[in-house]
Amino acid sequence: xxxxxxxxxxxxxxxxxxxxxxxVPISNHLYFYWYRQILxxxxxxxxxxxxxxxxxxxxxxxxxxxxxxxxxxxFTLKIRSTKLEDSxxxxxxxxxxxxxxxxxxxxxxxxxx
Amino acid sequence: xxxxxxxxxxxxxxxxxxxxxxxTYSDRVSQSFFWYRQYSGKSPxxxxxxxxxxxxxxxxxxxxxxxxxxxxSLLIRDSQPSDSATYLCxxxxxxxxxxxxxxxxxxxxxxxxxx
Numbered sequence: 001x002x003x004x005x006x007x008x009x010x011x012x013x014x015x016x017x018x019x020x021x022x023x024v025p026i027s028n029h030l031y032f033y034w035y036r037q038i039l040x041x042x043x044x045x046x047x048x049x050x051x052x053x054x055x056x057x058x059x060x061x062x063x064x065x066x067x068x069x070x071x072x073x074x075f076t077l078k079i080r081s082t083k084l085e086d087s088x089x090x091x092x093x094x095x096x097x098x099x100x101x102x103x104x105x106x107x108x109x110x111x112x113x
Numbered sequence: 114x115x116x117x118x119x120x121x122x123x124x125x126x127x128x129x130x131x132x133x134x135x136x137t138y139s140d141r142v143s144q145s146f147f148w149y150r151q152y153s154g155k156s157p158x159x160x161x162x163x164x165x166x167x168x169x170x171x172x173x174x175x176x177x178x179x180x181x182x183x184x185x186s187l188l189i190r191d192s193q194p195s196d197s198a199t200y201l202c203x204x205x206x207x208x209x210x211x212x213x214x215x216x217x218x219x220x221x222x223x224x225x226x227x228x
Contacts, residue, residue, distance in 0.1 A: 031214045043157060043201065043218040055213035091156050098214040099145045099164075099205055104156040 002026040004105035006092050012111045013082050021077045021108045023092030032075045033093040033102060034067065036060070043091070049075065050098070082112045117204050119219035126226055132189040134222050136202030139183070145205035146178055148187045150198045151221065157201055161187065192226040199223050 005024045013019050025032050034046040047057040049067055066078045075094075079086055089109050095102040116139045126132045134148075145164055149157035161176040163169045163185065169176045175188040185204075189196055199221040206217060 033214060033216075035216075042220050043203075043216075045215050045217065048213045048215055050213055056215050058215075089156075095214050099207070100214075101147065101159050101162050102214060102216060103159060104149075107156045 002028075004092055004094055004103055006090075006105035006108050008108060009106065010109045010111070012113060015084060015112055016081050019079050019082055019110065021079075021090050021092075021110070023075045023077075023105055024073050025075055025092065025094030026096075026103060027073070029094035029096050029103075031055075031095045031098050031102075032067075032069070033095075034077045035091045035093060035104075036088040037091065037107075038088045046077075048098075055098075079110075082110075084112050086110060087112045117202055117217050117219040119200075119202050119222045121220055121222060123223040123225055126192050126224070128192060128194060128226055128228050130192050130226075132192045132196065132224055132226070134187040134189075134200050134202075134224065136185045136187075136219055137183055138185070138202075138204045138217075140204070140206040140217075141180075141183065143180075143183075143204045143206045146176070146185045147203040147205075147216065148174075148176060148185075149201040149203060149218075150196075151201055152198045157203075160200075189224075192224075194226050194228055197224060197226050 032049040089107045092105040093102040148161045163176040173190045177186045202219040203216040
């Protein structure tokens with residue numbers, strides 16, 4: 001069964017460092033997303049990406065964040081200068097259309113120390 | 114602020130019983146509704162989607178949608194201990210043609226099914 005895959009599963013980084021989280025969406029999906037979940041809190045939308053550009057982003061997704069689809073299969077989230085409050089689970093998701101089911105990857109646990 | 118509200122629980126039911134999970138949403142134009150299951154430390158797993166008023170059944174799961182009341186629910190029949198998880202209600206606040214897929218999640222309801 002097709003699935004969204006994310007790497008790494010866990011990343012520890014020092015405050016101020018750059019991190020890149022990687023995702024391979026389901027192959028025939030056209031819409032890609034990043035969400036995050038701080039421990040004990042709601043799943044929060046960060047950004048959606050369609051047709052090689054950001055289609056929507058939340059207030060959380062400030063200039064420290066960027067997304068890219070560097071080739072036909074990968075989708076990345078970059079955090080330029082990590083802060084302690086960026087520690088969270090980051091989930092990549094994809095969907096075939098903008099209003100249909102979104103399938104989530106297993107997540108990357110980011111710990112900023 | 115577009116909100117999705119769920120009772121945080123915990124909801125405890127005996128094995129074999131029906132578990133009923135509820136969700137309300139504030140954005141009246143919302144068109145797509147989803148239930149996800151999340152085990153501790155894991156990612157959300159899609160259980161059901163529903164787009165039209167009424168009931169939608171899939172195995173032991175039934176989703177119910179009432180757009181006039183801005184209410185969506187999930188019933189789990191013959192609950193099993195393996196159903197113990199947090200259930201997340203998610204709403205896509207835009208109509209189909211204008212939607213880029215952003216989901217707004219509720220805080221989740223913790224369900225415990227005891228033997």
